[in-house]
Amino acid sequence: EVQLLESGGGLVQPGGSLRLSCAASGFTFSSSAMSWVRQAPGKGLEWVSTITAGGGDTSYADSVKGRFTIFRDNSKNTLHLQMNSLRAEDTAVYYCAKGGLWVSDYWGQGTLVTVSS
Amino acid sequence: QSALTQPASVSGSPGQSITISCTGTSSDIGGYNYVSWYQHYPGKAPKLMIFDVSNRPSGVSNRFSGSKSGNTASLTISGLQADDEADYYCTSYTSRNTRVFGGGTKVTVL
Numbered sequence: 001e002v003q004l005l006e007s008g009g010g011l012v013q014p015g016g017s018l019r020l021s022c023a024a025s026g027f028t029f030s031s032s033a034m035s036w037v038r039q040a041p042g043k044g045l046e047w048v049s050t051i052t053a054g055g056g057d058t059s060y061a062d063s064v065k066g067r068f069t070i071f072r073d074n075s076k077n078t079l080h081l082q083m084n085s086l087r088a089e090d091t092a093v094y095y096c097a098k099g100g101l102w103v104s105d106y107w108g109q110g111t112l113v114t115v116s117s
Numbered sequence: 118q119s120a121l122t123q124p125a126s127v128s129g130s131p132g133q134s135i136t137i138s139c140t141g142t143s144s145d146i147g148g149y150n151y152v153s154w155y156q157h158y159p160g161k162a163p164k165l166m167i168f169d170v171s172n173r174p175s176g177v178s179n180r181f182s183g184s185k186s187g188n189t190a191s192l193t194i195s196g197l198q199a200d201d202e203a204d205y206y207c208t209s210y211t212s213r214n215t216r217v218f219g220g221g222t223k224v225t226v227l
Contacts, residue, residue, distance in 0.1 A: 004162075035216075037163075044120070044221035045155070045163065045206050059214055095163070101216045102151040105174060107162040 002026040002106040004096045009111030016086050016115070022079040022096030022108060030054075030074040033100030036081050038092035039110075046092075049081065050100050059101060064090075086115045121146065121207055121219035128225040134195040137222045139207030140188060145217055147188035151210035154183060154192045156203050157221075163206070167192060194224070202226045 008020040036048040049070040097104035122140040129135040154167040167183035207219040
Protein backbone atom coordinates (compact mmCIF):
# COMPACT_ATOMS: atom_id res chain seq x y z
CA GLU A 1 0.00 0.00 0.00
CA VAL A 2 1.39 3.38 -0.99
CA GLN A 3 1.79 5.71 1.99
CA LEU A 4 2.97 9.30 2.01
CA LEU A 5 3.35 10.99 5.39
CA GLU A 6 4.11 14.70 5.52
CA SER A 7 5.69 16.43 8.50
CA GLY A 8 7.35 19.70 9.42
CA GLY A 9 4.44 22.09 9.16
CA GLY A 10 3.74 24.72 11.78
CA LEU A 11 3.59 28.42 12.57
CA VAL A 12 6.39 30.60 11.25
CA GLN A 13 6.88 34.36 11.08
CA PRO A 14 7.01 36.21 7.76
CA GLY A 15 10.52 36.02 6.35
CA GLY A 16 11.21 32.81 8.21
CA SER A 17 12.09 29.33 7.00
CA LEU A 18 10.61 25.88 7.32
CA ARG A 19 11.50 22.46 5.94
CA LEU A 20 8.77 19.98 5.07
CA SER A 21 9.42 16.27 4.78
CA CYS A 22 7.47 13.42 3.21
CA ALA A 23 8.19 9.83 4.21
CA ALA A 24 7.26 7.42 1.43
CA SER A 25 6.57 3.69 1.53
CA GLY A 26 4.82 0.99 -0.45
CA PHE A 27 6.48 1.70 -3.81
CA THR A 28 9.95 2.07 -5.33
CA PHE A 29 10.62 5.65 -4.27
CA SER A 30 13.85 6.00 -6.25
CA SER A 31 11.96 5.25 -9.49
CA SER A 32 9.23 7.85 -9.04
CA ALA A 33 9.10 11.57 -9.65
CA MET A 34 7.57 13.44 -6.73
CA SER A 35 5.71 16.70 -6.28
CA TRP A 36 4.43 19.20 -3.73
CA VAL A 37 0.98 20.74 -4.13
CA ARG A 38 -0.62 23.22 -1.73
CA GLN A 39 -4.07 24.51 -0.86
CA ALA A 40 -4.49 27.88 0.80
CA PRO A 41 -7.48 28.32 3.13
CA GLY A 42 -10.66 28.54 1.08
CA LYS A 43 -8.75 28.24 -2.19
CA GLY A 44 -8.06 25.55 -4.75
CA LEU A 45 -5.08 23.29 -5.32
CA GLU A 46 -1.87 24.93 -6.54
CA TRP A 47 1.12 23.04 -7.93
CA VAL A 48 4.32 24.05 -6.13
CA SER A 49 7.23 21.93 -7.32
CA THR A 50 8.30 18.64 -8.91
CA ILE A 51 11.54 16.64 -8.83
CA THR A 52 12.57 13.78 -11.09
CA ALA A 53 13.22 10.29 -9.76
CA GLY A 54 16.97 10.75 -9.60
CA GLY A 55 16.72 14.27 -8.25
CA GLY A 56 18.63 15.80 -11.12
CA ASP A 57 15.83 17.96 -12.50
CA THR A 58 13.40 20.22 -10.68
CA SER A 59 10.54 22.55 -11.61
CA TYR A 60 8.89 25.32 -9.60
CA ALA A 61 5.81 27.51 -9.75
CA ASP A 62 6.62 31.18 -10.37
CA SER A 63 5.13 32.01 -6.98
CA VAL A 64 7.85 30.08 -5.11
CA LYS A 65 10.81 30.11 -7.50
CA GLY A 66 13.96 31.35 -5.82
CA ARG A 67 12.49 30.85 -2.33
CA PHE A 68 11.63 27.13 -2.20
CA THR A 69 13.90 24.18 -2.92
CA ILE A 70 12.70 20.63 -3.52
CA PHE A 71 15.12 17.79 -2.90
CA ARG A 72 15.05 14.11 -2.04
CA ASP A 73 17.02 11.41 -0.26
CA ASN A 74 16.45 8.16 -2.14
CA SER A 75 18.42 6.21 0.48
CA LYS A 76 15.82 7.22 3.08
CA ASN A 77 12.72 7.29 0.83
CA THR A 78 12.14 10.88 1.82
CA LEU A 79 11.12 14.01 -0.08
CA HIS A 80 11.76 17.49 1.26
CA LEU A 81 10.70 21.06 0.59
CA GLN A 82 12.91 23.80 1.99
CA MET A 83 10.89 27.00 2.24
CA ASN A 84 12.70 30.31 2.80
CA SER A 85 11.56 33.94 2.86
CA LEU A 86 8.06 32.80 3.74
CA ARG A 87 5.13 35.12 3.11
CA ALA A 88 1.59 35.25 4.43
CA GLU A 89 0.37 33.99 1.05
CA ASP A 90 2.37 30.79 1.53
CA THR A 91 -0.07 29.79 4.29
CA ALA A 92 -1.60 26.52 3.11
CA VAL A 93 -1.90 22.79 3.56
CA TYR A 94 1.05 21.27 1.72
CA TYR A 95 0.53 17.87 0.08
CA CYS A 96 3.22 15.46 -0.98
CA ALA A 97 2.24 13.57 -4.14
CA LYS A 98 3.72 10.63 -6.00
CA GLY A 99 4.26 11.48 -9.63
CA GLY A 100 5.63 14.25 -11.77
CA LEU A 101 4.36 16.97 -14.05
CA TRP A 102 1.85 14.76 -15.90
CA VAL A 103 -0.02 13.04 -13.09
CA SER A 104 0.03 12.43 -9.34
CA ASP A 105 -1.44 9.03 -8.55
CA TYR A 106 -1.14 9.07 -4.74
CA TRP A 107 -1.25 11.91 -2.23
CA GLY A 108 -0.52 12.34 1.44
CA GLN A 109 -2.91 13.84 3.99
CA GLY A 110 -1.06 17.14 4.04
CA THR A 111 0.69 19.31 6.61
CA LEU A 112 -0.42 22.83 7.54
CA VAL A 113 1.96 25.76 7.22
CA THR A 114 0.88 29.06 8.75
CA VAL A 115 2.89 32.20 8.09
CA SER A 116 1.91 34.89 10.56
CA SER A 117 3.38 37.28 13.08
CA GLN B 118 0.73 30.83 -15.40
CA SER B 119 -3.01 31.42 -15.11
CA ALA B 120 -5.15 28.74 -13.55
CA LEU B 121 -7.35 26.62 -15.77
CA THR B 122 -11.00 27.73 -15.77
CA GLN B 123 -13.59 25.51 -14.11
CA PRO B 124 -17.17 26.34 -13.08
CA ALA B 125 -17.34 27.06 -9.35
CA SER B 126 -20.19 24.64 -8.85
CA VAL B 127 -22.22 21.99 -10.62
CA SER B 128 -25.22 20.15 -9.22
CA GLY B 129 -27.41 17.25 -10.16
CA SER B 130 -29.92 14.81 -8.78
CA PRO B 131 -29.07 11.21 -7.93
CA GLY B 132 -28.87 9.10 -11.05
CA GLN B 133 -28.32 12.03 -13.38
CA SER B 134 -25.18 12.82 -15.34
CA ILE B 135 -23.15 15.98 -14.91
CA THR B 136 -20.19 17.37 -16.82
CA ILE B 137 -17.44 19.61 -15.45
CA SER B 138 -15.51 21.67 -17.98
CA CYS B 139 -11.90 22.78 -17.70
CA THR B 140 -10.69 25.41 -20.13
CA GLY B 141 -7.08 26.27 -20.79
CA THR B 142 -4.98 27.31 -23.76
CA SER B 143 -2.94 25.78 -26.55
CA SER B 144 0.05 25.96 -24.18
CA ASP B 145 -1.48 23.50 -21.75
CA ILE B 146 -4.67 21.50 -22.37
CA GLY B 147 -4.69 22.05 -26.12
CA GLY B 148 -1.06 21.13 -26.58
CA TYR B 149 -0.75 17.92 -24.58
CA ASN B 150 -2.74 14.87 -23.61
CA TYR B 151 -1.64 15.21 -19.99
CA VAL B 152 -4.90 16.25 -18.36
CA SER B 153 -5.85 14.61 -15.08
CA TRP B 154 -8.77 15.00 -12.68
CA TYR B 155 -8.85 14.71 -8.89
CA GLN B 156 -11.65 14.23 -6.38
CA HIS B 157 -11.07 16.02 -3.07
CA TYR B 158 -13.04 15.75 0.12
CA PRO B 159 -12.10 18.57 2.54
CA GLY B 160 -9.43 17.46 4.97
CA LYS B 161 -8.62 14.33 2.98
CA ALA B 162 -5.99 13.40 0.44
CA PRO B 163 -7.01 14.15 -3.16
CA LYS B 164 -7.77 11.08 -5.27
CA LEU B 165 -6.82 10.56 -8.90
CA MET B 166 -9.93 9.88 -11.00
CA ILE B 167 -8.76 10.34 -14.61
CA PHE B 168 -5.29 10.63 -16.16
CA ASP B 169 -4.02 11.30 -19.68
CA VAL B 170 -7.37 12.91 -20.61
CA SER B 171 -9.54 9.80 -20.53
CA ASN B 172 -7.87 6.94 -18.66
CA ARG B 173 -9.23 5.61 -15.37
CA PRO B 174 -6.90 4.23 -12.70
CA SER B 175 -7.64 0.78 -11.41
CA GLY B 176 -10.41 0.92 -8.82
CA VAL B 177 -12.11 4.09 -10.08
CA SER B 178 -15.73 3.59 -11.06
CA ASN B 179 -16.55 3.58 -14.77
CA ARG B 180 -19.19 6.20 -13.96
CA PHE B 181 -16.31 8.68 -14.27
CA SER B 182 -15.10 9.52 -17.77
CA GLY B 183 -12.87 12.17 -19.30
CA SER B 184 -12.52 13.78 -22.71
CA LYS B 185 -10.91 16.72 -24.46
CA SER B 186 -11.74 18.97 -27.38
CA GLY B 187 -9.34 21.71 -28.33
CA ASN B 188 -8.39 23.71 -25.26
CA THR B 189 -11.19 22.31 -23.10
CA ALA B 190 -11.21 19.10 -21.10
CA SER B 191 -14.28 17.61 -19.46
CA LEU B 192 -15.09 15.22 -16.65
CA THR B 193 -18.46 13.46 -16.79
CA ILE B 194 -19.99 11.71 -13.81
CA SER B 195 -22.87 9.46 -14.76
CA GLY B 196 -25.37 7.87 -12.39
CA LEU B 197 -24.66 10.55 -9.80
CA GLN B 198 -24.44 9.25 -6.23
CA ALA B 199 -24.46 10.97 -2.86
CA ASP B 200 -20.80 10.22 -2.19
CA ASP B 201 -19.80 11.93 -5.44
CA GLU B 202 -20.39 15.19 -3.60
CA ALA B 203 -16.89 16.66 -3.38
CA ASP B 204 -14.54 19.15 -4.98
CA TYR B 205 -13.08 18.24 -8.37
CA TYR B 206 -9.90 19.66 -9.87
CA CYS B 207 -8.44 19.41 -13.35
CA THR B 208 -4.73 19.83 -14.04
CA SER B 209 -2.54 19.91 -17.12
CA TYR B 210 1.09 19.84 -18.08
CA THR B 211 2.23 23.10 -19.71
CA SER B 212 4.70 24.20 -22.38
CA ARG B 213 6.81 25.87 -19.67
CA ASN B 214 7.52 22.44 -18.16
CA THR B 215 5.25 23.24 -15.26
CA ARG B 216 1.84 22.12 -14.12
CA VAL B 217 -1.34 24.14 -13.71
CA PHE B 218 -4.54 23.36 -11.80
CA GLY B 219 -8.07 24.53 -12.34
CA GLY B 220 -9.79 26.56 -9.66
CA GLY B 221 -11.92 23.60 -8.62
CA THR B 222 -15.59 22.70 -8.96
CA LYS B 223 -17.87 21.87 -6.06
CA VAL B 224 -20.25 19.10 -7.02
CA THR B 225 -23.54 19.04 -5.11
CA VAL B 226 -25.95 16.11 -5.20
CA LEU B 227 -29.44 17.50 -4.77
